Amino acid sequence: MSVETSTHDDGKPAAGTRRGELIRLEGVTKRFGDNTVLDGLDLSVDAGRHVTLIGPSGSGKTTILRMLMTLTKPDEGTITVDGEHLFPAPEKRVREVRKKIGMVFQQFNLFPNMSVLRNITEAPVRVLGMPKDEAEARARELLDLVGLADKCDARPTRLSGGQQQRVAIARALAMRPRVLLLDEVTSALDPELVAGVLDLLRDIARSTDITMLCVTHEMGFARDISDQVLMFDSGRVIEAAPPEKIFSDPERERTREFLSAVL
Amino acid sequence: MKWDWGAVADFMPQFWQGLLVTLEALALGSLISFALGLVWTLLMRVPTRWVRWPVGVLTEFVRDTPLLVQLFFLFYVLPEAGVTLSPLATGVAGIGLHYSTYTMQVYRAGIEAVPVGQWEAATALSLPVHRTWAAVILPQAIRRVVPPLGNYVISMLKDTPMLMTIGVLDMLGRARLVSQQHFQFTEPLTVIGVAFIVVSYLASLLLRTLERRLVR
Numbered sequence A: 001m002s003v004e005t006s007t008h009d010d011g012k013p014a015a016g017t018r019r020g021e022l023i024r025l026e027g028v029t030k031r032f033g034d035n036t037v038l039d040g041l042d043l044s045v046d047a048g049r050h051v052t053l054i055g056p057s058g059s060g061k062t063t064i065l066r067m068l069m070t071l072t073k074p075d076e077g078t079i080t081v082d083g084e085h086l087f088p089a090p091e092k093r094v095r096e097v098r099k100k101i102g103m104v105f106q107q108f109n110l111f112p113n114m115s116v117l118r119n120i121t122e123a124p125v126r127v128l129g130m131p132k133d134e135a136e137a138r139a140r141e142l143l144d145l146v147g148l149a150d151k152c153d154a155r156p157t158r159l160s161g162g163q164q165q166r167v168a169i170a171r172a173l174a175m176r177p178r179v180l181l182l183d184e185v186t187s188a189l190d191p192e193l194v195a196g197v198l199d200l201l202r203d204i205a206r207s208t209d210i211t212m213l214c215v216t217h218e219m220g221f222a223r224d225i226s227d228q229v230l231m232f233d234s235g236r237v238i239e240a241a242p243p244e245k246i247f248s249d250p251e252r253e254r255t256r257e258f259l260s261a262v263l
Numbered sequence B: 001m002k003w004d005w006g007a008v009a010d011f012m013p014q015f016w017q018g019l020l021v022t023l024e025a026l027a028l029g030s031l032i033s034f035a036l037g038l039v040w041t042l043l044m045r046v047p048t049r050w051v052r053w054p055v056g057v058l059t060e061f062v063r064d065t066p067l068l069v070q071l072f073f074l075f076y077v078l079p080e081a082g083v084t085l086s087p088l089a090t091g092v093a094g095i096g097l098h099y100s101t102y103t104m105q106v107y108r109a110g111i112e113a114v115p116v117g118q119w120e121a122a123t124a125l126s127l128p129v130h131r132t133w134a135a136v137i138l139p140q141a142i143r144r145v146v147p148p149l150g151n152y153v154i155s156m157l158k159d160t161p162m163l164m165t166i167g168v169l170d171m172l173g174r175a176r177l178v179s180q181q182h183f184q185f186t187e188p189l190t191v192i193g194v195a196f197i198v199v200s201y202l203a204s205l206l207l208r209t210l211e212r213r214l215v216r
Helices: A061-068 A091-098 A114-126 A130-147 A159-172 A190-207 A220-223 A242-248 A253-262 B003-043 B047-061 B067-081 B087-112 B118-124 B129-166 B170-182 B187-213
Strands: A021-032 A035-046 A050-054 A076-081 A101-104 A179-181 A211-215 A228-233 A236-241
Touching: A035 A061, A035 A076, A035 A211, A035 A236, A050 A061, A050 A220, A061 A076, A061 A179, A061 A211, A061 B067, A076 B047, A091 A101, A101 A159, A101 B118, A114 A159, A114 B129, A130 A159, A159 A190, A159 B187, A190 A220, A211 A220, A211 A242, A220 A242, A228 A242, A228 A253, A236 A242, A236 A253, A236 B067, A242 A253, B003 B047, B003 B087, B003 B129, B003 B170, B003 B187, B047 B087, B067 B129, B087 B129, B118 B129, B129 B187, B170 B187
Parallel strands: A050 A211, A050 A228, A101 A179, A179 A211
Antiparallel strands: A021 A035, A021 A076, A228 A236
């Protein structure tokens, strides 16, 4: 099944200024041993879109994000980001593509040996060659944005899970990515900390033109931020629709079952 | 058997010189084993097996043969190949090489204990490989490797008397020299025994302080 997030029936204009296709997957298959997690998937995401991937565990959602971040390779098929092929590609090109993509992980993955501020400045300084004071000024702005301006010098391990995840979001944004990949970013959080992180992401979705691909089990959040929701099952997209459609009147019985189980 | 404080006094000038040689061998041997072990570990992670294979065979060989045999080999065989080192330099090289095959395993375990998510975060931020190692992986591995490395330092200390066999005048070398001159064995051997305990204990104290610093 082919999914085009550019086809809209709600007449809502694409967010942001940069239009056109940014991400394209064609015939992507991924197997782990005998288990096929993605089965000939086609997917296209336009710049500025917010796409949410839902579905049962093991249906390949996270694998898509990991492939876009080049953390894992597809067994078959092609992946293109901003016109650049990813697999196979020379290391130098891959690095250029990676710079356009930021990722936030379920387990935060902050660097525990660095202060919060250096977690955020390390990549802009070392990868983008930004002067240190500029990177720090920007990191402070981002920490302000995520509500942690007073935690600059703290070690990540001293922060709560929710605070760590907000730092991780600031760290990803510091690279000014065109695409933000959000991999179950609230799944590891205590329930009372989830709302703060989701509110922050809602803000970012509203106020920037960043393209978002989001794997989540938070259906309320998916409804709020998405232009398009993709329902995965057994390595395929079985239904793709705007949130107002898929959450109130899904076409497929499998989608209905899944939603009634999680809502 | 009678304890003779006079014999202790006779031994002391020699003892201090011996202690200095022992500490020198220990310090240099440790540094070589720390540095070389890290080199082995990193080489074992190179993608081509034409690098990994010879390194693996060499280090396995060194680890599985006795240090004493290696010292003899370095001391008697290297000169035949035109390499002549002083006894102390040979001894330091031998101990450093031998223990590097152990420290490499410590490093490997320390590196593997860094969660895979750290590598993934570094990739997601496009950090270059050398920066990922220097800024992310090694600083986290080091606090896990300090305790086992410290144990090897103490183990190395207890192996330094082997250097006597290739003519290094360490503590044991000096004690034997003096003992044979005066036919008094009890006092010099007791003195160096106490010295080994004191140095081991001080080393373990130092180690614990270092550990506490790093864990913070």
